[in-house]
Amino acid sequence: MFVAVVVSTVMLALFTINTRLKTDLLNAIVANEMSELVEDYPTQGADAIPHSANLIGYVVTPAQRNQLPEPLRGLGPNVKGVTLTYNNHTYRVGTHALGDNKQVYLAYDITAIESRESLFKLIAIVAAILVLILAVPLGAWIARISLKPINALAEHVANLHPGERTARLAEQFEHYEVGVIAHAFDRFMSRLDEFVERERSFTADASHELRTPLAVIQGAVEVLQQDPKLVESGPLTRIDRASHQMAELIEALLFLARDEQAEADGAAPSCRADQVVSEVVDAYRPLMARKTVEVSALDPCEIGAPRIALVIAFGNLLRNALRHGGDEIRVTLADRRLTVADNGDGMTTEELQHAFERGYRSGPGAGLGLGLYLVKRVADRYDWRIRLASRPEEGTRIELQLA
Template sequence: MARSTSVAPRRYRRRLRSRIILSFLLLGFGLTAIFAVSTMVLRARIETQLVEEWLEDETRNFLDFKREHPEPEALYSPELIELYIFRRDSPNINPAWRGLQDGVYDTADSPDEGREGRYKLSVLHDGEWVAFIKYNYARQALDQQQLLVMLGASVVLLTLLAWLIGLWSAGRVMSPVADLARRVLAFGGREQPEKLSPHFAEDEVGQLAAALDDYAERLTERVTRDREFNADVSHELRTPLAVIRGAIELLLASPDLPDKMRQRLERIERAEQQCTHLIAALLMLSRGERGTGATDARAVAEQLAESNRAQLGRKPVSITVEGQTEHAVDAPEAVVQVALGNLIGNACKYTAEGSVVVRLEGDCVHVEDTGPGLSEEDAAHLFDRGYRGSASGGTKGGGIGLSIVTRLCELYGWTVSIAPRPERGAVATLCFR
C-alpha cells in the first residue's frame, strides 16, 4: 500500500466577485421579468373587462336609441365600432352570428369576406329585434405588441443596469478582501510579518485581518520556540554523544579488551551512530531543509543489516542484502540511515523466524520479511503517527518510526509503501524518486 496524503475533495465554487455580480444580474432580471409579465397579465385582464363592459353598454344604448328614433335617417355612430340591427328572422344576419346568445364574443372575419381581423362582437336580443356591435381591436393588439416590445427592452436594459451595479458593487466589496490576500501572500518567509489590521477599517475584513494577525503572532511564537528547542536539543545531545563516541574509540583501541566486552562496546557505538543520524534527520525535518550528498544505499543497507544481526541474539532470523553493488542517493547519509533503518528494523522486530532480505533494484530498496504479514487495518494506518500494528504484541516502540520515514519521504520527494507478500510476511519498498 503506497503512502499518500489524502486531501478532502474541494467543492468547486465561483469566485466571490463573480457570485456577487451574478446575484445582482439574476436579481435585476428576475424583478424586471416578473414586473413585465405582471404588467401584461393585468393589462390584458383590465382591458378585456373594460372593453366587454363598454360593448355591453353601447349595445344597450344603441337599442334604446333605435327605439326612440326608429326613422331610417337616425344614425347612431360611436367611434371604432360597427352597428347592426336586424329582425330575428332577417336573412341579412351574418351566418356566423346566428344562434348567438346575449353577451360578448371574441371572433374573426372570415377570409371570403375580403378582410381578416379579430374583433369583439356584442349581441343583445330585444323582442323581435337583435342588435350586433362589432368592435375591431386590431389597433389595441398593435398597441399591446408595442407594449410587449417596450417591456422586453426594459427587461434587457434593467438587467444590464443590474449587471453594471453588481460589477461596481463587487469591486467595492472585494477590493479590501483582495488587498488582504495580497498582503498575506507578501509575507513570504518573514519571521516577523507586518501587522495587517492597521491597513483596514473596523468591518468584517478588519476583523479577519485582526484574527490573522493574532494567528500569525501565535504561530511565529510557536515556530520560534520549536526552532530554539531543536537547536538546543541538537547542541546539548551532540556534546554527550561526542564524549561517548570518544570514550568508545579509546576503549576499542585497547588490545587486552575481552571479546564479550568488545561486542558490547560495538553495540554502544552503533547506538551512538544511530542516535547521531536520528538527531541530524529530525533537525532537517524541523527546519524543512533538504540536505545533499552522495550516499551509497548498498553500503548503508549492509551496515544496517550488520547492526540488526547483532541485535537479533538467538532469534532464528537471517538478514541478507542482495541486488546492485552500488547505488548513489542524493541525500545525507543520516537521512538514508534513518529511513532505511526503520524499515529494516521493523522487519527484524516482527519476524520471529525465517529471513529478512534487503534487495536493491533500480532506484528502489525492497525489504522482504517472513513475519506475520499485514491486516487491512494495519495497511490503512501503518504510517499514522503513534499507530502500532496488530502484530506488535509486547514489542517496545512508540509507533513513530514509520511516521518519521513518511515525513522524510515528503521532504525529499521519495515514496514508501508496505504491502503483504502473497505467501507470507510483508514487503516494504522505499524508492528514491
C-alpha cells in the same frame, strides 16, 4: 449570469402582469357595455346597439349570422372576452344570448392599445438588452475595484513566512474594509512567531543537551568494551545498541524539525542513494541475528536530498523489517525505486490504514510507533511516493519512488 437571470425574471413578471391586467380591464369594459346593451335593447331596439369608432355591436338571429364578420360567426353565446383580428383591426369580443332566439355580439376596438403594448414590450426588451450589455463590464469593473484590497491582502499573506519578521499587514490596509482581517492576521502571525521562536530554541537546545549525554554514554561503552572481561557482556551490548538507536532517533527528529532546503554552502543537497543503502545495510548487520538480508539490485542512483534523509527513511524501513518481518528480507534499488520486502506475518487491513500514523503500534515487539511515521514525513518533504502492500501471512512490501 446572475444579472441575466434577474433581468429575465423581472421582464417575464412585468409582461405577465401587464397581460393579466390588460385582459381583466378589457373584459370589464366589454362586460359593462354588454350589460347596458342587454338592458336597453328591449325598450330601444336597434338604437341601443352601439356603432362608434371603438365599439361595434350586433344583434342577430341564427339566420342572420352570415351578416357578421367571418371571425364572429363561430362564437357561441355568453363569451366573456376573446381577442379577434379582422379588417386590419384588433377587437375584444363578447357575446350574450337574448330572448327571441337572438344573440348579441359586442366588439371593442383595441388596435391602439395593442400597438402601445407592442411598443412598450419593444422598449422593455431593448432596455433589458442594454442593461445586460452594460452590466457585464460594469460589474467586472466594480468587482475588480472591490476585490483589489482583498487580492493585495492575499498576495501579502501568500508571501508571509513563519520564520521571517515582516511589516504588519494592518498598517497597509487600515483604510479598507479588509483591515479587520489584516488585524486578525497580524495577531495570528504574532502568536506564530512566538511558536516558531520557541521551536527554534527547543531544537537548538535539544541538539546540544541530548547529544552530549549520549556521546558520554557511547564513549564510556567504548572504554568498557576494551576490557576483555566485558567484551561479551550482554547488558553492555544492549546499552551500546540502545544508545546508537537513540542517537539515530534524535538525529532524525532534529532533522525533520529543521527546515533546511540547502547545504551550508547554498548548494542543493544530493547524495548517492546506492552508497547510502549499502552503508545502512552494513550498519544494521549486528541486528540481523539469524535473518537474511539480500540486496538483489543496487543501481547507481543520485537523488536531490541530503544523506541523512535517506538514512532516516531506509533505516526505519529496514529496522521495521528486521523487527516485524520474517527470516528473509529483500532490498532492491532499481529505476529510482527503493524497495524493502519481507516474508513475515503481514498486516491486516486495519493496520494498513493506520501504519503511517504517529504513535501507532501493533503486534508483539512494537516500538514507539515512529518508524513509518518518520518515513512518511521524509517522503512528503522530498516528494517521494510511498507504497505499502501487505497481506496476512504473505509478508510486507514497501516501495519508495525517489524523485
